[in-house]
Amino acid sequence: DAGVIQSPRHEVTEMGQEVTLRCKPISGHDYLFWYRQTMMRGLELLIYFNNNVPIDDSGMPEDRFSAKMPNASFSTLKIQPSEPRDSAVYFCASSWEGHPYEQYFGPGTRLTVT
Amino acid sequence: AQSVAQPEDQVNVAEGNPLTVKCTYSVSGNPYLFWYVQYPNRGLQFLLKYITGDNLVKGSYGFEAEFNKSQTSFHLKKPSALVSDSALYFCAVRDQAGTALIFGKGTTLSVSS
Numbered sequence: 487d488a489g490v491i492q493s494p495r496h497e498v499t500e501m502g503q504e505v506t507l508r509c510k511p512i513s514g515h516d517y518l519f520w521y522r523q524t525m526m527r528g529l530e531l532l533i534y535f536n537n538n539v540p541i542d543d544s545g546m547p548e549d550r551f552s553a554k555m556p557n558a559s560f561s562t563l564k565i566q567p568s569e570p571r572d573s574a575v576y577f578c579a580s581s582w583e584g585h586p587y588e589q590y591f592g593p594g595t596r597l598t599v600t
Numbered sequence: 601a602q603s604v605a606q607p608e609d610q611v612n613v614a615e616g617n618p619l620t621v622k623c624t625y626s627v628s629g630n631p632y633l634f635w636y637v638q639y640p641n642r643g644l645q646f647l648l649k650y651i652t653g654d655n656l657v658k659g660s661y662g663f664e665a666e667f668n669k670s671q672t673s674f675h676l677k678k679p680s681a682l683v684s685d686s687a688l689y690f691c692a693v694r695d696q697a698g699t700a701l702i703f704g705k706g707t708t709l710s711v712s713s
Contacts, residue, residue: 591643
């Protein structure tokens, strides 16, 4: 298995632009998580899905952030409009019902908003 | 609310020496505790978990962790450190709803040769 796939690996954009981050979870996994990692705030859970349904989005910072999971093999995290304070590494992780806490993380997307 | 604390930002040990990375927790109900490791420019990797049973749990790469209920601690240990163990280590606890994880701030482990 290729593991969790994220794209792009690096994204540099200007303030005000729309940014879309993509994630392909491990086949057969029921849960998908989006995290954000910064030096100041550490690792924060933004939102997670179970069987493509959003379960908890309380970590989404504000309305500029949105996440979708149209099917079991694809999820997006969108920021519109982006701001410099959104600069961070965004991780996607997945797990399956049998071991929901053993999460498999993707390599991350390093976002820089100038 | 569920939380974990990692009191040390950095731990330095010499190769071959034992290492300990500390974690304390605060939970409602039974604690589900985890350790993850992050190597540079990589995502986190699961190391080990405590849910129930023996207080000493063994995980990947020779790591183990000791659950101590009276001290509300779950310290990560390894008898003999390797330079390749140098990484960022996260302690985590299951959230109140029971599915997501709440991670600590992380502790950077540096093993010198």
